[in-house]
Amino acid sequence: MNVKNSIHGGNIWAAARKHSCSPERFIDFSANINPLGPSPFALEAIHKGIDMVQHYPDPEATELKMKLSHYLSVPENNLLLGNGGAEIIYALCRALNPKRLVLPVPTFSEYREALSRVPIEPVFLQAENNFALPVELISKTMQPGDAVFICNPNNPTGFMVSKSELIKLSVRAREVGATLVVDEAFMDFAGHKETVLPHVLENQHAVVVGSLTKFFALPGLRLGYLAADKALIHKVNQQLPPWRVNLLAQMAGEASLEDENYMEETLQIINREREFLYQGLNNITGLKPYPSRTNFILVNCSATGITAEIISNKLADNNILVRVADNFPGLDKYYFRVAVRKRYENELLLKNLRSIQI
Numbered sequence: 001m002n003v004k005n006s007i008h009g010g011n012i013w014a015a016a017r018k019h020s021c022s023p024e025r026f027i028d029f030s031a032n033i034n035p036l037g038p039s040p041f042a043l044e045a046i047h048k049g050i051d052m053v054q055h056y057p058d059p060e061a062t063e064l065k066m067k068l069s070h071y072l073s074v075p076e077n078n079l080l081l082g083n084g085g086a087e088i089i090y091a092l093c094r095a096l097n098p099k100r101l102v103l104p105v106p107t108f109s110e111y112r113e114a115l116s117r118v119p120i121e122p123v124f125l126q127a128e129n130n131f132a133l134p135v136e137l138i139s140k141t142m143q144p145g146d147a148v149f150i151c152n153p154n155n156p157t158g159f160m161v162s163k164s165e166l167i168k169l170s171v172r173a174r175e176v177g178a179t180l181v182v183d184e185a186f187m188d189f190a191g192h193k194e195t196v197l198p199h200v201l202e203n204q205h206a207v208v209v210g211s212l213t214k215f216f217a218l219p220g221l222r223l224g225y226l227a228a229d230k231a232l233i234h235k236v237n238q239q240l241p242p243w244r245v246n247l248l249a250q251m252a253g254e255a256s257l258e259d260e261n262y263m264e265e266t267l268q269i270i271n272r273e274r275e276f277l278y279q280g281l282n283n284i285t286g287l288k289p290y291p292s293r294t295n296f297i298l299v300n301c302s303a304t305g306i307t308a309e310i311i312s313n314k315l316a317d318n319n320i321l322v323r324v325a326d327n328f329p330g331l332d333k334y335y336f337r338v339a340v341r342k343r344y345e346n347e348l349l350l351k352n353l354r355s356i357q358i
Contacts, residue, residue: 011030012026012028012321015316015321018316019316019317021319025319026316026319026320026321027319027320027321027341027345027348027349028321028339029320029321029322029323029338029339029341029345029349030321030322030323030337030338030339031219031323031339032155032186032214032294032295032296032337032339033213033214033217033219033339034214034215034216034217034266034295035269035273035339035340035341035342035345036217036262036265036266036269037217038216038217038218038252038256039216039217039255039256039259039262040259040262041255041256041258041259041262042216042218042251042252042253042255042256042259043252044255045251045252045254045255046248046251046252048251049247049248049251050248052247052251053247053248055247056243056247057243057245057246057247057250058247058250059242059243061081061245061250061253063250063254064081064245064250064253064254064257065079065081067253067254067257067258068081068212068225068253068257070257071257072197072210072227073197073198074197074198074201074227075201077230077233078200078201078227078228078229078230078233079225079226079227079233080225080226080228080233080236080237080240081223081224081225081244081245082223082224082225082226082240082244082245083222083223083224083244083245083246083249084211084213084219084222084223084224085183085185085209085210085211085213085224085225086110086224087222087224087240087244088209088224088225088226088236089110089111089114089183089209090110090114091236091239091240092114092181092207092209092226092236092239093114093115093147094239095232095235095236095238095239096147096179098115098118098145098146098147098178098179099118099119099143099144099145099146100118100119100120100121100143100145100146100147101115101118101119101120101121101146101147101148101149102121102123102138102141102142102146102147102148102149102178103120103121103122103123103148103149104122104123104124104125104133104134104138104149104150104151104154105122105123105124105125105328105329105330106125106131106156106157106325106328106329106330106331107149107151107154107155107156107157107328108151108155108183108185109327109328111149111151111181111183112329115147121141121146122329122330123137123138123141124330125154125157125159125330127290127300130157130159130290130291131154131157131159131290131298132159132161133150133154133159133161133165135161135165135168135169138150138169139168139169139172142169142172142173142176142178143176143178144176144177144178145177145178146173146176146178146179147178147179147181148169148173148178148179148180148181149181149183150166150169150180150181150182150183151183151185151186152166152182152183152184152187152194153186153187153189153190153292153293153294155185155186155296156296156298156323156325156328156331156335156337157290157292157298158290158291158292158293158294158296158297158298159290159291159292159293160190160194160293160294161194162194163193163194163195163196163199166180166182166194166196166199167196167199170196170199170200170203170205170206171203173203173205173206174203174204174205174206177205178205179205179206179207180205180206180207181207181208181209182196182200182206182207182208182209183208183209183210184196184197184208184209184210185209185210185211185214185224186214186215186294186295186296187210187294188214188215188263189214189215189266189267189270189294189295190293190294191267195208196208197227200227200228200229201227201229203229204229204231204232207226207227207228207229207232208226208227208228209224209225209226210224210225210226210227211223211224211225212224212225212253212256212257214295215263215266216252216253216256216257218249218252218253218256221246221248221249221252221253222245222246222249223245223249223252223253269342270294270295270340273340273341273342273343273346274292274295274297274340276343276346277289277297277338277340277346277349277350278291278292278297280346280347280350281297281299281338281350281353284350284353284354285303285304286301286303286304286305286306287299287300287301287303287304287353288300288301288302288303295339295340296337296338296339296340297337297338297340298325298335298336298337299335299336299337299338300334300335301334301335301336302332302334304356306356307333307334308322308324308325308326308333308334308335308336309324309326309333311336311353311356312324312336314352314356315349315352315353315356318352320348320349320352322336322337322338322349323336323337323338324336325337
């Protein structure tokens with residue numbers, strides 16, 4: 001498998017340096033973050049708590065864990081918090097110490113980065129099948145000691161596999177002595193109907209990694225979690241430093257989880273604007289968007305004869321950032337990803353894309 005350097009979206013700082021402007025000028029479609037921005041509850045909590053940064057944070061993030069437990073319907077003892085989902089992924093990989101990584105591709109790059117020292121068994125997702133997850137093939141591929149990572153909904157494709165299919169994979173993992181890791185970083189945008197969170201409490205060979213930074217728009221503060229069997233929670237915790245969740249992140253996380261109106265509004269805008277953006281992209285000659293169940297859309301631009309890099313550069317000249325996706329194994333230079341944003345921003349993106357077509 002051809003593995004390129006790990007490059008992520010959302011780097012407005014590099015874009016600002018490249019184009020000699022301030023970061024605030026960009027409309028960032030390259031990062032899959034809630035277009036509403038942080039909850040007003042979170043911003044108020046940060047403002048009120050700023051003087052408390054002179055103190056160490058609660059090393060156990062007790063209040064945040066309690067509220068997260070209620071939000072996810074998972075006991076506190078089955079939860080572990082970290083400085084973003086990526087920190088959790090790396091610590092989990094050290095704790096699991098698997099013999100091999102079974103990895104659908106394309107998918108989030110940090111799984112292979114965290115397990116770069118072990119052999120990788122790629123399972124290629126097919127564009128002609130909308131990058132659907134080949135559950136039976138993955139099941140047959142599993143071997144004792146494997147770690148199988150499934151991003152659901154998948155980044156960058158937006159495809160979401162059903163809970164029932166993932167439960168089948170978790171049962172298979174238990175049978176062969178592998179571990180199924182389901183990354184639900186974008187599940188909040190799809191609702192929780194297909195989450196496998198309750199199931200991980202019944203199967204020591206299945207875990208869920210999640211994030212509060214995407215749905216609640218807190219990437220600058222970093223908040224991630226692991227839901228797993230208590231024994232594995234203890235083992236992963238030993239791989240993590242103390243005080244890893246900073247004070248403002250704890251405060252913002254607690255407040256965000258109380259803002260039900262914000263959560264409801266987010267789901268409404270994502271569902272409405274995803275359909276609007278998908279149809280708009282589909283109506284531009286030469287672009288092929290793929291169906292998505294979350295807050296971003298993968299696009300193939302090969303029929304235009306223009307590479308995603310050229311499209312990205314032309315958009316950046318007009319202060320719009322998109323995610324060129326050619327560094328995802330399994331994708332080429334004609335793929336880019338766009339986040340779902342507010343209506344006027346989506347309209348501006350579509351207008352600029354139409355002007356590029358030749």
